[in-house]
Amino acid sequence: MTQIDRKQFKTTWSVKAADHVSSYVITIGGLATIVAVLLVSVYLFYVAAPLMGSGTITGEQQVQAQVTTVVDNSVRSDENSLLIRSLSEAGAITVQRISDGQLLMQSQPPMAPEEISTLWSDPLSEQFLIGLKDGRIIAGRAIAEYSIFSIRPHDAPEMVDGEVIAWHDGLLERKDAELYRYHRVTVTYDAPLGTANGNEIIRLDRIESNDGSVMAACHEDGSLAIYGTNTYENLMTGEIVVELESTVGKPVSIQTRGMPTYMYFLGQGEHIALIWEDGLCERYQTRNEIRHIESCTLIHDEVDQAKAVTACSLLLGRGSLLVGDDEGRVRVYFLIREKDGSTEDGWSFRMGHKINSASASEVINICSSERSRTAGILQADGTLRTMHITTEKEINLVTADVSESAVIGIGPRDDAILCAVEKGIHVWTVDPGHSDISVSALFLPVWYESYPEAEMVWQSSSASDDDEAKLGLTPLIVGTLKATLYSMLFAVPIALAAAIYTSEFMSPRIKAVIKPSIELMASLPSVVLGYFGAIILAPYFEAYLMEILCLTCAVPFTFAVGGLIFQSLPQHYVRLLQNYRLFFVAVCFAIGCVCAVGLAPIVTTFFFAGNFKQWLDGTVGHAFGGWWAVSIPVCCLTLYLMSERFVTPRVIAMACCNSQAKTAGMRFVQAFIVMIAGTCVAAAIAGLAVACGWDLRGSLFGSYESRNALIVGLVMGFAVIPIIYTIAEDALCTVPNNLRAASLGAGATQWQTAVRIVIPTAMSGIFSAIMVGLGRAVGETMIVLMAAGNTPVMDLNLFSGFRTLSANIAVEMPEAVKDSTHYRVLFLAAFVLFVMTFIVNTVAESVRQRFRKRAVNM
């Protein structure tokens, strides 16, 4: 008996098991969900984080020297970091294997070493030139390349996958059974080309232009000549003859102070810079003739002055000149064209960057990368840094034993740093990371090549490979804030006023219909609003711009006038009609629209010289009209608020002894005086602003674009209004009714109750409503994507387009290559957006929680 009883009261194992299992499943599932949601921010940061890191060194090799001295810029490795080549003083190319220094090939130059007067190796390509003592030039190239075999070449030994062996004068690599790669450096020397000037050649440079390669040469007699190759067929022998001829005017004499140490073509070859050891730089123009344009010194600036130029190089695209001095600094000069430049052709050198060094030891050698704006800087104390020039970010730092004649190089994929000294060539394999990104480059002005000053620019894709991507997030952040600002200016007053009216002055029956219908507005997909703004509204805005601007002033004005008229009706009618107030307001709205349409042409002729758009462009009219027109509503509003504070108490004092009609009349007169005074004050302010030389055009106003902030403000306001409205209305509703009853019972009117009791009580709820609306506006994508024009410019012009962070992600993310810098910067943009909304929402949420606690206590 007891046995059975006990069994009945015992919990069956299945119930227990279900309880346990469910508790575990729910806890794990629940926590997992929450963690997954939190993972979003962590993941975004995780992807963006590598942007901030600098490069890393992954390996180090020492290649035994075959020659003691090598020519500047001539140390290069191949794309796979298997081979290294250098040009010796004798004009021979030496190819070695990086892993063990094995000599693979040494080319036979077509001239004797004593014939050579100068050697030049292109810092940005695989070309080299040899100048001879008799004035002839030999062009050559040493191209690292590989050919592919699908079967093992018959004279190669058996290999395993991944093995690399020396074979012929290169390396044979087995990828898999079907893929062998033969890596080698192909060296060619062209036949010597004679120049008209038979004197010894001292300096050489060469550039590829549209009509073939062009060379500049400094001869020993002090003449500077530019040669192009001329190919023709000898009619007698049928033999192809290649000759050098002066293509640009006559050679000019530069023999003022000895031979220059460096000579470079700049840009597309339209400038030549000659640099002497003491820092003097002379620039020659080569457009139609070789002409001296300017002389300047490159190693002096306001702060530092060095004694000598010790190293020099160019950056990719030949737009920047790097000048290293004897005190360890490297200055970067851009050739910039200015409108009112001091030079004859308008171009001049400007120092864009100055890279200082911790140690003051002399810069021995500078090299530059073939694919980015990275440069290597070697100093006499053995520090070898690779720097990204635009962002001034140090990528890698290594040290080596060096001498005066050391030559450095960067691998073709920025993945190796090479340093040739007497003993041999040091090779570091590196991972450059995202060298062109740093925190300051993302958010602060950066001096990009050929820009007249440091600017914040977003330009992720460029027309040519030589241009660098400009990834400044600030214009996008400014665009985001602009969109937010204008939409909030539109949405906040309307949403809050509507919420106050709904919760305080509306009968519950109407409220039950109106509130859900405004909430429904929140559910409209933003793509619909964006389409509506971009395609439907934009043409109307363009056609009726003034009417719409007038609407923003005329409609509130008619509401206020309507109220004034309404209150001057006899008391009896007011009581009768106040239940239908909303209907009369709607009538006022219609009247206001009509007024705006009527007002627009008058405003246009009176303030804006008859054509608003031309006025915006700045072609017609005066700044005064704009200031006046903008100041009038602002002044009227300010004066009205001031009159409420200072004049109304007097009116109240008088109202005690006046009839209702008389008081209403006084209110009318008060409003009228405020308006007149407002107009006058506005004129005074406008006069003052003009006297100060300010113009609204260029800041708040500017040229009209068909997709602009005004449209976005309206449409996004449309999306934000219901959010603010709902939360604010909820907050107002949670104010306990006994407060209202007490206030009304003490004799306050409904308006007084609303303004002095209900709104202050619900203030924190209203604030959080605004913050939530702000959060939505910051992150809204489709509306700005469609209606904002998406030009990443930085201004506050109400009539121009912009690009926000969110729209930028939507536009560029699908095209970004995975794990590229661009991809990661877009992730960073998403992270920034996340942080912006997170801050706004957290503030809103914590204020709301406090409000809830307070409301409960009341």
Add this chain to the structure above:
Amino acid sequence: MSDNRTEHVLNKKERFHLLPGLPLIARNEPMLWLTGGALVLSLALIVLLLSYIFYQGGTSFWPQPVEAYVVHDGSTIMGEQAREDTIEVDETYRSQLPEALRAGVTDGEEVERMLIRTANFDVTNTHFHWVDTTELVSVSVPPTATVIERLSWGRFIGTPISLQIQEEEPITDPTAIMEGVDEHLAGIHDVLERRIHLEKATLGEIRAHEESARLESVEVRLEHGEESQHYVEALAAYQVIKEHCVEESASVLAQIENLKKETAPYTLRMATASGQEADIPLEEIVRIYQPNALSFMDKLGLYGARWMEFLFDDPREANSEGGVWPAIIGTVMMTMIMTIFVVPFGVMASLYLSEYAKSGGLMSIIRIAINNLAGVPSIVFGVFGLGFFCTTIGGGLDNWLFPAEVSEGRPVLGKGTILWASATLALLTVPVVIVATEEALRAVPNSMREGSYGCGASKWQTIWRIVMPRALPGIMTGMILAMARGAGEVAPLMLVGAVKLAPELPIDMHGTFIHPERSFMHLGFHIYDLGLQSQNSEAAKPMVFTTTLLLISIVVSLNLIAIWMRKRLARRFVGGTF
């Protein structure tokens, strides 16, 4: 003294009553009107927007009359009027006018002009034509004007000249032509349908079969190596299948050729308003009608037919014609998969938060975080979805499950797919479900839980049998709100799998029926793409408006259901304490 004061107060009160100037100021009617005005303004905005979209979306399928405009130089422009506009006369405008008309306009005058949809893109290279009132001579409504909706090249507007049926003598009588077309069109459409079925379904199946066999062999190669016995065997097996498939597809192709021959000899010769003639094969014709001769009932029928086409057909002409069936399917499928993800996890999370977790500092932080995440921009989730789901998870799964496809550079899951789009949106909407469910769980009175425990129920039994049934409407509300949000969201989808034209639906009668690895079309993305990215945004407008109408209807009705359910829920628990 004290008496005096009382009297004074009384006096003042009396004054108030007699002279109502003070309450007038206190009522502050102008400010009241301003607040009311804000409400009216926002209501006006909604009403304007919705009525505009409803009007445009509702009327764009209604057949418009075709009018013939004779202009100054004697040429005729025939078409449907798309919209009207005014243009201000200035120097450039005058210079473009013919000599004779220049005197008729003055600078600054506003001239009305009409945008005429002339169609006939294959003949005239334009879809639209502006006609100014200044150059207009006469307007007529030709009863024989015929509109043809075609499979390619968009519409054709003109007058029929003759109908060629096989080798017979061409019919030239206008009424006989229309009758003849009507008579044969149904049959031709039948044949066409059969042909399309053969081309798409039958041939597609054969190709898919061959492709899967080939991939199998590639997989064997990747696993066992080029020279292995396995690969040789797999290759042989593939060869057999391939030969079989080639044979089969050859026979299908022959059938298709036959069907083509069946429809080919029917041609309709049409003339445009300017007299150019064009031959239109009957198989190209989707629909043919003479709008000016239609009765109201005919128009209604046409209107209905166009809606059916819009809802249930594939798009044509770069999406600007035809239907949005794939987009509807894509939207629905994505929302459904999203719901499957979001509801269990959302409910579990809120059960954990409100029933299991001990409240404390950590809990309030978690709660802030969840409320916060409801406000995180959707595009941020899109970026996360692309990076995490598509690339990391999808790429990982691909390497594991589909090495053959990956080796050929065709990722299966490592790209934007409907699965990852749904997962991304699930993440986006999980806060919605959590918040709604928690609210519903909180609304279940604690006394019910206590009663259940008191009767000896375990925690799970209480939750499952007492709490959950009561909270179900709230959970449903959350689910529907999440669905509405998911259906209307576009920005993240642009990154994780929505495409402008998906060749295959994510659900069909092949293989596994549901294909989570396919990209998909979406109504919202369709609006964006068609509205802004399309070549001819004017011609696409009717489609955009109708799609907008459809999307809004779906989203708004989902929201209305949620609002209704929330109300019911609220009513149910009023006074529901024991």
